[in-house]
Amino acid sequence: MPEKSIAAIRKEVLLVSNLIIPASERQLRARPTPKETFTESAAMGWRALIKMRRNPEQFFDVIIQPFLFTAMFAYIFGGAISGSVQDYLPIVITGILVQTALTACMATGVQLREDMDKGVFNRFRSLPMARMAPLVGPMTADVLRYAIAATLTLLTGFLMGYRPGGWFWGVAAGWVLVVFSGWSLSWIFAWLGTVARSAQAVQGIGMMIMFPLTFLSNAFVPVESMPGWLQWFVNINPVSLVISAVRDLMNDGAFTMQVVWAVVGCIVVIVIFAPLAVRSYSRKV
Amino acid sequence: MSSDDSAVLAHGLVKRFGDFTAVDGIDLEVKTGEVFGVLGPNGAGKTTMLNMLATLLPIDEGSASIFGVDVAKNPHMIRQLVGVTGQYASVDENMTGDENLRLFGMLLGLSSKQARTTASELLERFGLEEAADRQIKNFSGGMRRRLDLAASLISRPPLIFLDEPTTGLDPRTRGQMWDTIRDLVKEGATILLTTQYLDEADQLADRIAVIDHGLKVAEGTSVDLKSQVGNSTLYFRLADKELVPQGAAVVEAVLGETPQITPEAAGISIALPDPNRAADVLIGLREQNLEITAAEVRQPTLDEVFMVLTGKPTDSGDGDEGDDAREVDRSDSQGGATRE
Incomplete structure (x- = not known):
């Protein structure tokens, strides 16, 4: 590129009167205000969206997995578990909705970790910005990924003949719950991302958390078919709570206590893991 | 305060x-x-x-x-x-x-x-x-x-x-x-x-x-x-390799010390008690009609510091x-x- 002459650059620098604001003329704030925290998180979300646009391969998991898993699980297990694929759909679609959201969460943690190793995070740490913004921003931008995953899973289900009893509002409410639980549970993986040594470690540990959570739940098989000691875990598994709530909303169009418990469960996860994640992030160098 | x-x-x-x-x-x-x-x-x-x-x-x-x-x-x-x-x-x-x-x-x-x-x-x-x-x-x-x-x-x-x-x-x-x-x-x-x-x-x-x-x-x-670090160093190269001994003689005459010589490059270097003395050496060379192709007064390197x-x-x-x-x-x- 044609470089500017040094003289030209210097002249321009000198033209601008207050390139520097002296310390004595500054109003220093001891901590960021809630409004600043919000706008900074939004700016970090904007950055995450730009990066998504530049690396569309980030979307492979949330685009392919809904088709692949829905079809695979329905045709393989449908007959054995529910007698027919058609009867299995109300169970498996809701299960896979939550499972894909969880997988997408794990990717959120892995990408956050990868991102944090970059030089630009040193600058974020040196700026007077809210410590939670670099986490909240990209995590919230990832809501887009959960939304895509949930929508595509539902579409696959409809194509295969899933006719939810909750009709439009039930399905819409279930969809919102899935996306919200994705955002909440991603705080677990964000925390992992801040404590693990590498992105690979987040991936490895994430798998070990994700598989028991999804398979030791009511996602794919009726809980009654499991041994008693396992049922105990399955019933307190937050993933089961969310799946039951999504089933109530989508299949029955009913706003039950299950839904309340699912939302409470998600909030508990945020309350525990968000402060942990923000704290270990701000300690990291 | x-x-x-x-x-x-x-x-x-x-x-x-x-x-x-x-x-x-x-x-x-x-x-x-x-x-x-x-x-x-x-x-x-x-x-x-x-x-x-x-x-x-x-x-x-x-x-x-x-x-x-x-x-x-x-x-x-x-x-x-x-x-x-x-x-x-x-x-x-x-x-x-x-x-x-x-x-x-x-x-x-x-x-x-x-x-x-x-x-x-x-x-x-x-x-x-x-x-x-x-x-x-x-x-x-x-x-x-x-x-x-x-x-x-x-x-x-x-x-x-x-x-x-x-x-x-x-x-x-x-x-x-x-x-x-x-x-x-x-x-x-x-x-x-x-x-x-x-x-x-x-x-x-x-x-x-x-x-x-x-x-x-x-x-x-x-x-x-x-x-604290002390002297800087003058280094110069003569246009004609054959004249290196004459160049060295000029340095000795001006500074009273024997310079180091790299004959292949027709290079001569000498530690300076004061960087301003470099000019004296160069003037001496001019007076003897010794042509140089390069000259530099080097700062002490970080290693020397x-x-x-x-x-x-x-x-x-x-x-x-x-x-x-x-x-x-x-x-x-x-x-x-x-x-x-």
Whole structure:
């Protein structure tokens, strides 16, 4: 590129009167205000969206997995578990909705970790910005990924003949719950991302958390078919709570206590893991 | 109060990583409006010290204040006062130059419109407007550094930390960076820069601290330091190899010492008691009609500075004299000023 002459650059620098604001003329704030925290998180979300646009391969998991898993699980297990694929759909679609959201969460943690190793995070740490913004921003931008995953899973289900009893509002409410639980549970993986040594470690540990959570739940098989000691875990598994709530909303169009418990469960996860994640992030160098 | 005109005031800074002590009790005072250079080899603790002052690393022992604000107690305030330009360009590879500056602008509280204006102003000022829409991964090293510095200026900080601002840059880009730094000082910025190059500290810094193995081994103006280091060296090459003995004779006649000769290159070098004597030698050569093809008065290298200041080469030993220097610093009378 044609470089500017040094003289030209210097002249321009000198033209601008207050390139520097002296310390004595500054109003220093001891901590960021809630409004600043919000706008900074939004700016970090904007950055995450730009990066998504530049690396569309980030979307492979949330685009392919809904088709692949829905079809695979329905045709393989449908007959054995529910007698027919058609009867299995109300169970498996809701299960896979939550499972894909969880997988997408794990990717959120892995990408956050990868991102944090970059030089630009040193600058974020040196700026007077809210410590939670670099986490909240990209995590919230990832809501887009959960939304895509949930929508595509539902579409696959409809194509295969899933006719939810909750009709439009039930399905819409279930969809919102899935996306919200994705955002909440991603705080677990964000925390992992801040404590693990590498992105690979987040991936490895994430798998070990994700598989028991999804398979030791009511996602794919009726809980009654499991041994008693396992049922105990399955019933307190937050993933089961969310799946039951999504089933109530989508299949029955009913706003039950299950839904309340699912939302409470998600909030508990945020309350525990968000402060942990923000704290270990701000300690990291 | 002595801290009134201090931009940075640090006492006994210590940073340990496990058993390794990266910074071992450094005192530092940077006055408002000056360029302060921290000179030292790789691994001396320069970056660690800067990171502690920039709130990027917790301070293990000692205290530091910036414009009277305590670094450990008020990190959020410190971040409003300091612009940091890191050793490795801390900008986002996957974003364009314009997007990077807009992002940092918004993170510093500008509206998206203000951020856009500031970004285009800074891009223009740093001669980067052609690259505004290019992703950073396609930038040259010099462009990255300039963008990095531009990003540090969005908040118009009164104090700027530059961590090895020109390491790895070609001489021309390096000169541009130096000019930019000088302009910032004219605008009223205080600058704390680290460097491995004596000539960079010499060119830019009003005062220099030499750091080795986490200890400050010397401090002063570049003239002070060089007078401790001593002689500079004159090196010249003659046009005609056959005339090297005559050239050597001129040197002996002027300075009274026998020069070193590299016959293959027709090169002659001699240590100078005073750099001004170089002219005498060159005049002597002219009088004898000896034609030269090259001549330079070399500054002492960083290695030579270290040899003199620590009595050891840069890469070994922890330097007894270093400990002495630290004792001297600790007894500095401005001791308690930061604690108020």
